[in-house]
Amino acid sequence: MTVRIAVIGAGLMGADHAKIVAEDLPGAALQVVCDMDGARARKVADTHGAADAASDAEAVVARADVDAVIVASPDFTHAPLSLACIRAGKRVLCEKPLSQSPAECRQVMEAEEAAGARFVQLGFMRRYDQAYVEMREALAGGKLGRALMMHNFHRNVATPAADFTGAMAITNSAPHEFDVVRHVLGTEYATISAWQPKRSDAVVAPVVMVLETVAGQVVTVEINNNAAYGYDVRAELVGEQASIAMNQVAYTRIDRDLRQATGYDADWRSRYAEAYRRQNRAFLHFIETGAYPALAASSWDGYCAAVVAEAGVRALNEGRRVPVEMIARPELYA
């Protein structure tokens, strides 16, 4: 039985998802590509051999020939479309963030609780990245001793938009770090603090954050959206007995001009290509079996990321340590 998937959003991320469904998910068919810009939807649909193109997202969710949905449309549509999927009884792989509003995230959780099941898989694809998988396994395997600290660095060549702000570094970029660290450490945050160095030019400066976890760990996060030199994500998990760190993966190195050099990617796409593939295969398996994927991020995880980001913005603005205050974890997400 082929699973018919609709991809909503035909921008960069949507096109990537359409490609994965078309080329990397045997057992799935790319049924519809939908975008408010119908021409854009049509183009991506044709490129990847989708059966159909459309421009009304809510209608696509409701279609009888759509078994499941991938949401890659603009951020503000994520929660409403996820809610529509839940109402339609269809599983949805929703790009992050679920919402920047904790309240809106709670609405999604409440809808799932009312339905008595999880429908939403959230696109925190880093959980499927081999490096984080190995870090989590090393911790679980006892090789490190108890986790004490985790240091995280996220660097982009440049912000996409000129009006990007430090607050957006916290709400748009940092949630990947917030989520994957929670996932690796298996705990929640207690407090967050934030700083921003001064740049000499007009682009947004990095943000440095320190978080404490409920379990007593200390986590540092640097979000540097204008790092200039390359796309670079690093992490180190420090345990009581040992430490595990992410390598820069490069297949070759070149000796030339008095230097030995390896290359950086210009953006995140090739770095996480395999993680997206694994994540989307887990989603297909979720659709086929109904069993929620072991590694996947849920609505609850989306809520947690939103709460932490909100506290982080306050910490940056007020120059102080801000508590991270969350509701109790609902039974459904235990």
Next chain:
Amino acid sequence: MTVRIAVIGAGLMGADHAKIVAEDLPGAALQVVCDMDGARARKVADTHGAADAASDAEAVVARADVDAVIVASPDFTHAPLSLACIRAGKRVLCEKPLSQSPAECRQVMEAEEAAGARFVQLGFMRRYDQAYVEMREALAGGKLGRALMMHNFHRNVATPAADFTGAMAITNSAPHEFDVVRHVLGTEYATISAWQPKRSDAVVAPVVMVLETVAGQVVTVEINNNAAYGYDVRAELVGEQASIAMNQVAYTRIDRDLRQATGYDADWRSRYAEAYRRQNRAFLHFIETGAYPALAASSWDGYCAAVVAEAGVRALNEGRRVPVEMIARPELYA
């Protein structure tokens, strides 16, 4: 139109191919798994959802519901089954070697020439490995200047069988190096020399080879089938202006017990998993379009590997520089 593929041979390699067809080749179906041991065929067929299992390879090649064939049965069957595929007008992805006998390789080439087309794609999957792809691109892009030397190291934890010999290191393991170096450098070999250090134990010692190419390059190859420490393949291409070398790819490193360490694989399978996937996708594209894949190794490449290996064995036995004597490259393989 789904392409129906038969996998012949249900050992380690055959099972891997069956898995790739079943899970990583959208557009392809695993139609039959065939093995002289019918129970083994059935088991692999069931594991990967094949439509059928069989034990008569020649019959499978001839089946009307089989569009193309992957040959992963014992080495001596490779050429006969490739010939059967050519006769049946079906494309075949044949595991290396095509044959250890140059004469038998020539029979396959002659069959293709008679048929007026290439049917055989040979499983020198290293050509699809990202590191070699980057080496070839660096050379083509002029970053290195003209190629002068290539150094190659192939190390296994241990030989599978106790009766493995130095000659087998040359005929069974080294062809991967022979082929990928020819492929990267874009030239043929002129001479080969070989040495074997003495081990203190009963297992087969490494073989060190030096080859000269027609274009005047010098190539070194170490085949160390009992390296003990891990599965490790290295290569460096030295140009007149710069050098490019393969990195050991590891996603994480661990600091523990006064050491910083990264892991080696115990065998080749995870190292080349992506190369196999790419190779088999290229094969599917070949079946679908009829266009011979740009990177693929052909019968001609299988012949070249066999000739070099044969000369290498002579060089080792006679302790001297042996010329590599090949027929002219037939038009079909230009």
Next chain:
Amino acid sequence: MTVRIAVIGAGLMGADHAKIVAEDLPGAALQVVCDMDGARARKVADTHGAADAASDAEAVVARADVDAVIVASPDFTHAPLSLACIRAGKRVLCEKPLSQSPAECRQVMEAEEAAGARFVQLGFMRRYDQAYVEMREALAGGKLGRALMMHNFHRNVATPAADFTGAMAITNSAPHEFDVVRHVLGTEYATISAWQPKRSDAVVAPVVMVLETVAGQVVTVEINNNAAYGYDVRAELVGEQASIAMNQVAYTRIDRDLRQATGYDADWRSRYAEAYRRQNRAFLHFIETGAYPALAASSWDGYCAAVVAEAGVRALNEGRRVPVEMIARPELYA
């Protein structure tokens, strides 16, 4: 004219200094080794061929056959002995800290100001370490753009004493980081914050600090005195255009047991052996020429380290961002 040097303190550090004077400072003679424990002084004196041994430090400072002094006795003696040297008009290389009390550091500065010259070179030897030298040069050379952040990690296998505390991590270990970061960045600190994760055992947990500089940079410092895995110091300086990071220096790597590994030192001594040598040669040059060494840390730098450490302890105890409040830099240290 041979320079006659007295080494005060014959413990681990004192013995190392005696060795350097005896073996690595052509033009200098090891005149006296002094220790409250006269037998210990005698032993080090004999080992390194000193002319004499003694147990009264103040008397040694005053001796006519002593041209200059290296102070490596217990911390509380550093400032008093430095003052004695100033009074005697003799240059002194004083191990860090000058004093943990900013007030006492000011007394030393005032004595130098009264004498109209700098006599004290403080043993922040990291400034002479090749990695920091390269970081400073890269910054000065404009390769990085303006400095934005500096990340620092200091890890020991284990604390020497069982009664080591988090406050001591800040006052005893962190000053090396405080000083070298100020030195590399060329600025002072404005605020400091501190955290401590919880360990499951009785040993002291790491301390994580975030400092802001007057120039608007953000600095992170991890002091992990029970890191277990090895002696490991790391630093990364992130600029607006590029980043420079310290490598783990190891001359060889070993492939064995499915791992590629390089070694960590068990303590700081071999890691900084060359920095000590360079520092002490700079001291000899200072004695010989009277010109204060370009890279050296002065009493002012000792004062700055003490002020920051004091603020860091308050930040840890009070769980808040604490301002770093220093006197204006005296003319003598401009």
Next chain:
Amino acid sequence: MTVRIAVIGAGLMGADHAKIVAEDLPGAALQVVCDMDGARARKVADTHGAADAASDAEAVVARADVDAVIVASPDFTHAPLSLACIRAGKRVLCEKPLSQSPAECRQVMEAEEAAGARFVQLGFMRRYDQAYVEMREALAGGKLGRALMMHNFHRNVATPAADFTGAMAITNSAPHEFDVVRHVLGTEYATISAWQPKRSDAVVAPVVMVLETVAGQVVTVEINNNAAYGYDVRAELVGEQASIAMNQVAYTRIDRDLRQATGYDADWRSRYAEAYRRQNRAFLHFIETGAYPALAASSWDGYCAAVVAEAGVRALNEGRRVPVEMIARPELYA
């Protein structure tokens, strides 16, 4: 008792030796700098505070105020000056090669045998390089199992002179490799073979050599005097159980322009600065104690290097495997 050392030769190497004697050998004095070009001798003498300058090397060797000699004059003077030192009963640190003529090396050995003692320490300073020290220790410590192979790569940015030849790569550059490999493996060579790839330009092409040892190991050596990209020496020692390889030592790395890069030196001087220092200190200790240094290369080692190089040139010219034929090791060098 200060040891008075004469340095003969005031070129690049001689000036470096004069500097080491003046600055890094406490207990030694730079007594004379001698060069056929008296003005050059005077300049180096003045730079490093030598007591005297001279232009007649034989006379310098005979001077009563010279206790020992360092020979860094042109290659053809090495053996004659070493003989003069032996006659004068003075220890000599002679730069490599002792002589390119095995017969002349034998004359030096015979002079030492007649005198009943070793006087010559040969400047194969690589034996003091930390990486080779660690390789030798790993082998001796049993970590690797029995040695099977050693791979060696020597790369220069460019040959100093336009008339450099492949034969000179073997006679002038390769002896460092020949010697240090013998030293690490503790055995002699049995055969040598050599190849040279073709370059597209006028500069000398690399030479690739394969040597067999008497103990049954296989050694590869690449000498690439026009490698363009940097000064780079690599070595790997492969044992039956494990492998140890030399790291590229760099204190820092820079992330910039989509690359992570570490630097190469432009020449050998900083790479081996510490090895030269250790070697010369061993020479001083030899002078002071009369005990021949454990790691040092002797006249015998100079003879061995000359014999292997001579055979290597024949192997290159004749395109065949050439036996390395040496006299039996005299008792004095046991």
